[in-house]
Amino acid sequence: xxxxxxxxxxxxxxxxxxxxxxxxxxxxxxxxxxxxxxxxxxxxxxxxxxxxxxxxxxxxxxxxxxxxxxxxxxxxxxxxxxxxxxxxxxxxxxxxxxxxxxxxxxxxxxxxxxxxxxxxxxxxxxxxxxxxxxxxxxxxxxxxxxxxxxxxxxxxxxxxxxxxxxxxxxxxxxxxxxxxxxxxxxxxxxxxxxxxxxxxxxxxxxxxxxxxxxxxxxxxxxxxxxxxxxxxxxxxxxxxxxxxxxxxxxxxxxxxxxxxxxxxxxxxxxxxxxxxxxxxxxxxxxxxxxxxxxxxxxxxxxxxxxxxxxxxxxxxxxxxxxxxxxxxxxxxxxxxxxxxxxxxxxxxxxxxxxxxxxxxxxxxxxxxxxxxxxxxxxxxxxxxxxxxxxxxxxxxxxxxxxxxxxxxxxxxxxxxxxxxxxxxxxxxxxxxxxxxxxxxxxxxxxxxxxxxxxxxxxxxxxxxx
Numbered sequence: 001x002x003x004x005x006x007x008x009x010x011x012x013x014x015x016x017x018x019x020x021x022x023x024x025x026x027x028x029x030x031x032x033x034x035x036x037x038x039x040x041x042x043x044x045x046x047x048x049x050x051x052x053x054x055x056x057x058x059x060x061x062x063x064x065x066x067x068x069x070x071x072x073x074x075x076x077x078x079x080x081x082x083x084x085x086x087x088x089x090x091x092x093x094x095x096x097x098x099x100x101x102x103x104x105x106x107x108x109x110x111x112x113x114x115x116x117x118x119x120x121x122x123x124x125x126x127x128x129x130x131x132x133x134x135x136x137x138x139x140x141x142x143x144x145x146x147x148x149x150x151x152x153x154x155x156x157x158x159x160x161x162x163x164x165x166x167x168x169x170x171x172x173x174x175x176x177x178x179x180x181x182x183x184x185x186x187x188x189x190x191x192x193x194x195x196x197x198x199x200x201x202x203x204x205x206x207x208x209x210x211x212x213x214x215x216x217x218x219x220x221x222x223x224x225x226x227x228x229x230x231x232x233x234x235x236x237x238x239x240x241x242x243x244x245x246x247x248x249x250x251x252x253x254x255x256x257x258x259x260x261x262x263x264x265x266x267x268x269x270x271x272x273x274x275x276x277x278x279x280x281x282x283x284x285x286x287x288x289x290x291x292x293x294x295x296x297x298x299x300x301x302x303x304x305x306x307x308x309x310x311x312x313x314x315x316x317x318x319x320x321x322x323x324x325x326x327x328x329x330x331x332x333x334x335x336x337x338x339x340x341x342x343x344x345x346x347x348x349x350x351x352x353x354x355x356x357x358x359x360x361x362x363x364x365x366x367x368x369x370x371x372x373x374x375x376x377x378x379x380x381x382x383x384x385x386x387x388x389x390x391x392x393x394x395x396x397x398x399x400x401x402x403x404x405x406x407x408x409x410x411x412x413x414x415x416x417x418x419x420x421x422x423x424x425x426x427x428x429x430x431x432x433x434x435x436x437x438x439x440x441x442x443x444x445x446x447x448x449x450x451x452x453x454x455x456x457x458x459x460x461x462x463x464x465x
Contacts, residue, residue, distance in 0.1 A: 004116065005104055010384070010424040015441065016431025019450050023423040026454035027150040028416055031234060031462055032181070032292060032407040034155050037164035039413070040178055043139045049129045050080035053106070054087055056411045058314030063099050064090050065314070075309055081126065088122035098383035105417035110143065140413050144176050147416035150455075151177035151464055153234055158184050158223040159201040162230050169231070177464070179231040182224055182289065184280065185238050187216075190258055190272050213255040217279045224280075228287045233462045235284055236292040237277070240299065240319060242326035246333075247271035278333055285339040290462055294378065295323045296348030318349045318380060324359065331363050331372075342368065342461060344404065346375035350389055357397035370402030370461065378409060382418060387425045401449045404458040423454055 002008070011017045046052040054060055061074050064086060072078045073086035094100040107113035111129045115121050132138055137146070144152075156162065160180070168178045186198045203210050206219035224232075245267060247254070254268045264272070284291055298319035300306040305315050327345065334340040340363060345356045353374075360372040374394045377386035394400050406422035408415040427450060433439045434446075458464070 011428050013431050013435050015434045016428040019427035019431055019446060020424055022447055023427055023450045023454045026451060027148050028419050029150055029455055029458045029464060030152040030408050031458055032409055033152050034411045035152060037154050037178055040140050041164040041167040043141050045139055046133045048080050049126060050084045053414060054083055058312060059099060060087060061314040063094055063097060067093050084126055085122055088117050089119050091117045106414045109417050110414055141174055143413050149176050153179045153181045155183050155236060156180040157186060158182060158220060159205050165230055179233055180227050182227045182232055182235040188273050188276055191269050213251045221283045224283050224287055234290040234292060238294045240297055242321055242323045243270045243273045244326040244329040245270040245274050248275055251275045277330060281334045282339045284341045290342040292344045294346045324355050327359060335363055342371050344373040344375045346378040348379055350381055353389055353393040357393040360398055373404050376406050384425055387422060388429060391429060401452060403453050404461045405453045426453060
């Protein structure tokens with residue numbers, strides 16, 4: 001019987017262990033996360049473990065709700081210590097859930113806590129970690145340095161003034177790059193009640209009066225240019241309902257109708273989303289920005305809790321849409337005009353692994369190796385089985401060695417241990433292939449492969465300088 005989470009955690013043979021000894025030394029480029037740049041800019045010590053560990057982490061909130069914990073102790077007005085105790089109690093029920101691995105990796109790597117968190121030792125761990133959190137080595141920036149982070153890309157609305165990204169960049173003593181990502185989901189959400197209010201914000205920050213679709217594109221391009229000037233390397237789109245319906249001859253009429261506060265038909269909404277996405281795609285190509293497309297989230301399912309807590313509160317799940325045709329058409333329309341940027345496709349439903357694994361092969365070319373990527377196991381799939389399924393599909397249908405690797409997709413500064421988790425799983429997968437005689441043991445090639453997937457591919461793909 002092996003000890004829980006020892007040095008060889010998830011590594012089942014000597015080759016896997018040797019490969020991981022290479023991977024663990026590689027820096028981290030977290031090219032998609034939801035960290036708050038203000039938190040990094042201000043660089044304040046955290047009040048306590050609940051603030052740095054539980055606040056805003058809907059992964060942890062979900063397991064607590066599954067354990068019957070009252071919302072008071074999750075997002076409510078209970079004390080921070082009471083919330084921590086509720087999570088510690090829940091840990092005893094998390095065997096088999098990736099949260100058990102993630103949480104103990106975070107405690108171990110950042111705070112040197114080797115004990116298994118439970119109700120009996122919760123107070124001891126609370127006191128130990130809180131004491132450490134008051135030291136200068138435990139500010140957001142120092143924790144990022146401790147994790148060997150070289151750069152992160154946050155997720156930012158086009159109307160964001162990037163104030164905190166600028167402040168971080170101005171501090172030359174901090175060498176980690178904190179770069180914005182252009183995420184125009186609210187620009188595409190023409191059906192939402194708040195769309196017109198968002199449009200006014202875009203008008204204000206772009207200083208362009210938007211009374212036509214062409215002026216909307218002009219304003220968005222101005223913001224893309226601004227983001228690019230402030231270090232942006234990549235854009236991001238969440239596609240929940242698939243769409244593709246051309247209608248360039250009707251787009252001004254549709255946009256004008258929405259400005260008049262009239263309700264659009266589903267057909268009109270699809271035309272708007274399609275024409276806007278394609279217009280943005282051409283702008284991204286012009287400014288040499290990569291695209292990320294996240295598919296398959298069914299958000300805010302619990303209407304009662306949405307009214308209380310709003311979005312991103314842990315009430316999202318996997319959708320069961322069919323994205324193959326719409327994504328193919330969107331990519332093909334851009335490729336037809338030779339305006340298709342480097343693109344990373346993510347699916348939340350693992351049934352789509354082979355869909356995306358084959359889709360990327362349709363649009364590869366000599367612009368660069370692996371121009372179209374099948375992104376890492378995302379959200380509910382960034383756990384052991386999900387990562388193995390994603391990498392297996394990619395290796396069988398594409399080129400695993402060209403893979404841009406892992407990201408945290410997290411709001412927590414402590415989530416960098418997910419890169420360790422991924423790297424251990426990657427190295428064990430490759431090591432098992434060698435042991436089983438499925439691939440040769442060429443030390444030089446395998447070393448390069450692990451270095452590339454761990455860091456180098458992402459660095460080169462997103463053109464991190």
